[in-house]
Amino acid sequence: MTLLALGINHRTAAVAVRERVAFTPAQLEAALAELRRLPRVHEAAVLSTCNRTELYCVTEPSGESVILDWLGQFHGLSIDELAPSAYHYLDHEAARHLMRVAVGLDSMVLGEPQILGQLKDAYQSAREANGLGGELELLFQHTFAVAKQVRTRTGIGQNPVSIAYAAVSLASRIFEDFARSRALLIGAGETIELVARHLRDAGVRDMIVANRTRERAEVLAREFNAEAISLNQIPEALVRSDIVISSTAAPLPILGKGMAERALKQRRHRPIFMVDIAVPRDIEPEVGDLGDVFLYTVDDLNEVIQENRRQRQAAAEQAESLIEHGVHVWQHERRVRSSGELIRRFRDTAAEVREHSERQALARLARGENPEDVIRMLAHQLTNRLLHRPTVAMREASGGERHDLLDAAETLLLDIPSSKKL
Secondary structure, X not given: OEEEEEEEXXXXXXXXXXXXXXXXXXXXXXXXXXXXHOOOEEEEEXXXXXXXXXXXXXXXXXXXXXXXXXXXXHXXXXXXXXXXHOEEEEOHHHHHHHHHHHOOOOOOOOOOOHHHHHHHHHHHHHHHOOOOOXXXXXXXXXXXXXXXXXXXXXXXXXXXXXXXXXXXXXXHHHOOOXXXXXXXXXXXXXXXXXXXXXXXXXXXXXXXXXXXXXXXXXXXXXXXXOEEEEHHHHHHHHHOOOEEEEOOOOOOXXXXXXXXXXXXXXXXXXXEEEEEOOOOOOEOHHHHHOOOEEEEEHHHHHHXXXXXXXXXXXXXXXXXXXXXXXXHHHHHHHHHHHXXXXXXXXXHHHHHHHHHHHHHHHHHHHOXXXXXXXXXXXXXXXXXXXXXXXXXXXHHHHHOOOHHHHHHHHHHHHOOOOOOOO
């Protein structure tokens, strides 16, 4: 079996592609079920965030083409559209990639802590959908252990900087009197909660939280002394807002060009700063064409994020070393686990051969045959049946010049105690 990591991320694909490949929470259960039904796929987990969509699978060899085809079909993309942005890793490279993702080394914001929580959610979703077997379970547990080590032994998690922080930092550069601005936050998940926290830390006190579920908006609003509204109240709130930051899991845009035009007219064209950190996008790209709107997406936050990357580079080097050790430990346990399974199967096969021969021998004894003849028959039969497959394999290895297999066979099969030593 092969461990496979396949996906796209902010480095390989623009937001226009990423939003088409993203999985909404409502799609995950069906997606995992479909993945498990694919030929060659035995285990599967899906990680989908604003910056990446990745599939972690246990497959038979060359399973990546099957999974890439499925990913395109599920989201209605052709291979020509998807393949240029896709990447994949196998076995220890896949394990290393997952560990780098978990500690934030592969994130747009180096060391950002939110990705670990998102990865744990992906793990839980896969468990609930029966997508995990022994291979992925072992990998995820090792990954979480390495992530904990990195957080506690390096400075990569200190002074956390995230997409949410980058969005607020960019907004603060636009407005001279930032603290007096009114912010409309669309969504009520972890990212928006972080945005609200960073806004409050920057002195912004006037916030509106809009969410599909009004109750969730009210919970968040109470924490930050903000106003809670439902999504259908956004047009009115937009008129009163200087800053809009949106991050929902909606499959279609929430804020369109027409809504923004009407709000600007009522605001007498006072500018609005907007950051859309959702994938798929919450704000129609055409909104950015309006003269008094400053619209940014996750891809536009790179300048803020690059400064963070420079500050965390030393901690990242420590993290890479811990990850390498984690990969070696995982490989060792995987080999131990694999050899244990191989030994079990080998013993089961030998037991089946023994039981079959034993039944035949007992039947011949019951018919009154000579016990010495029966014993000779039993020994001959056991020898032939147990050695048949190794003998065939050695002949094939010799013909194919697989000297490594022949050397292994000599070690495994010829270092057997003779009868004199028994």
